Amino acid sequence: MNRQFEKILVTAALPYANGKIHLGHLAGAYLPADLYVRYQRLIKRDVLFICGSDEHGVPITITAEQEKTTPQAVVDRYHELNKKAFEQFGMSFDNYSRTSLPLHHETAKEFFLKLFNAGILKEKKEKQLYDNKADMFLPDRYVEGTCPVCSNPDARGDQCEKCGTFLNPIELKNPRSKITGETPSVKETTHLYFPLGDYQKKLEEYISAADKRDGWKENVLQYCRSWFKEGLQDRAVTRDLQWGVKVPLSSFDRKVLYVWFDAVLGYISSTKEISNLKKKPDMWKEYWLNPSTKYVAFIGKDNVVFHCIVFPAMLMAWNEQGGDQYILPENVPANEFLNFEGQKFSKSRGWGIDVDEFLAEFPADDLRYTLTMNLPESRDADFYWKDFQARVNNELADIFGNFVNRTVTFVHKNFDGKVPEQNKLRAEDEQIIFLAKRCAVNAGEFFEKYKFRDATLEVMNLTRAANKYFNDNEPWKTIKSDPERCSTTLNVCLHLVNWLAILFEPVLPFTSEKIWKLLFHTNVPNDAGWVSVGKFLLQSGNPINQPEILFNKIEDETINKFISQLPNQQNPALKPMTFKPTVSIEDFQKLDFRIAEVLQAEKVSKSEKLLKLKVKIGSDERQVIAGIALHYKPEDLVGKKIVVIANLAPAKLMGQESRGMLLAASDEEGHLAVLIPEKIVLDGGIVK
């Protein structure tokens, strides 16, 4: 069933260097990966933990343009910020690389060339519109023009909304770029495609076999099934862009590898980098090319298709050519998403909190524990400030912190700060020792199965049992009545502290170190390892340090401050405003805005958002389709005076003709407010 692997290779999704990481990222991929790796190190497995920044792709170039800087400057900034945030959070990567390094470019090119030379990649020629001013090929939706079928002047590049015809952007008459407004020219471009469909059967077999061996998560299998059900399609490997890994073919200059292709290879180049840094240039092969290495890829659910389907298919394609044989992920334990106070993290709405901001206020272990106990392992979960406070105060501080504190304080008050003698063990002593050993076994099994919440709960329950042991043995009484017994009790308690430091190390590495220093005057808990749980490592008579408070409680005031800072109507999140390109007054005057009275309104059948309105504009009556059904009931609008664009080209929506468009304001969350004149005006009136 569970093969015995010599080595373990762990990767965590490469964060995109176009923004800061937030708590959702941690809960989705990074924390679980770190927990797994730290546990594996404690049981002395040979494990290598790889990550790095994903630094290519269009969004980064757009950020660079907006900030009037270069893509390199953008990725430099976020690479450093995220690397630092990860360190502060206690991520124990063996290497944190970046895909803009030459080493990565070489690796990606090598991979690409192998597939290309083997004839795996399919070449497809296509004509695309090219924006000379922006110096780029335009994606379908970035083009507008006149529909060749119905002459609608505002047809989109992919489809005319008036007549419903599916279009190729080059068929448009009078096309214009949505980016610069310029008239694009037609250029032929050639792209290479990876034939994912050819690998579908092998991929299904691979996933099914790996699932049988290592037990894949149900949600991950679900995502894969739905992809297989739809059938895998060819996927473009190349792209017309400047920023990225240049395609190493003379006929493909000015093109780069599509970011999905190069990003996953970043794991390999990051491993190569650490090999070079360690002066063991072939070390990476002991992991990637070694069939007795277990490869586990930690990701968030948005990445399932890349790690369960695309990346394995790429590796299969490589392996088919003979030579070096790469291993495939043995498991891809993707988590669902962590929401924040009941809503999705959203940068644009200012909803959520970034890791660096959080850690400026609270210790990393507080956050690690709270997130671990609330990981979205099988479905979306939520981060609540109140829950965070409760977990830190009631569990970390009261149960764990207090146990350490009461034990160490007692030893200092009654045993001169030296490890008390262990005398004859009684049944109750053996019992708690047994519980500790069993806890190590149970928690260990949970770690192996990627069930980190259960593993940590197990350890917290042992901590409860430790408190009970202290209570039941009443050392504050036996110190007078039976000092020998008291000595044994405290000896056991100190060892419990020691074992808890080991058991909690994956979750609370910083605290674990503090405890180790307290007991042994060094700070390397890993040396003892998981097997030391249940063993008596403390020498009687050895001095221990004075206790320090391990977990400070979080006051209501502190938490309320953060809660009140959440964006809302009174407290909107400000983000830099960006506007569309300037237009002339003549352009504006082409638009004919009019006051209209709503005579009738009804829902468009089979549509969620559309309302069919009959409106009166002076002597004119017409039908207008408006996408406001989620926010207005038909009866709310009847009789209201609204603003419409009267000379907009007619369009057909869900089979209904719409002549004109009503004006409504919307906010970031998509709430709509129909514009209504502030004073009574006659319908037909001009709006300017």
Next chain:
RNA sequence: GGCGGAGUAGCUCAGUAGGUUAGAGCAACGGAAUCAUAAUCCGUGUGUCGGGGGUUCGACUCCCUCCUCCGCUACCA
């Protein structure tokens, strides 16, 4: 509208080869203790397992249907 996911205790969540009285943590209530960051430990749940129907000796678990929520998508303001 289409596809997918979810709906279990006041809160956050576990719970699939269908099987004994449906679980954990927190909160709440009662009690014990006083070494400790007033911290600890023990005890306490009449939960329509979203509603309804079906299969079965037996359904939280399988099938059908309906309701609600979330995501993607379509329609787009």
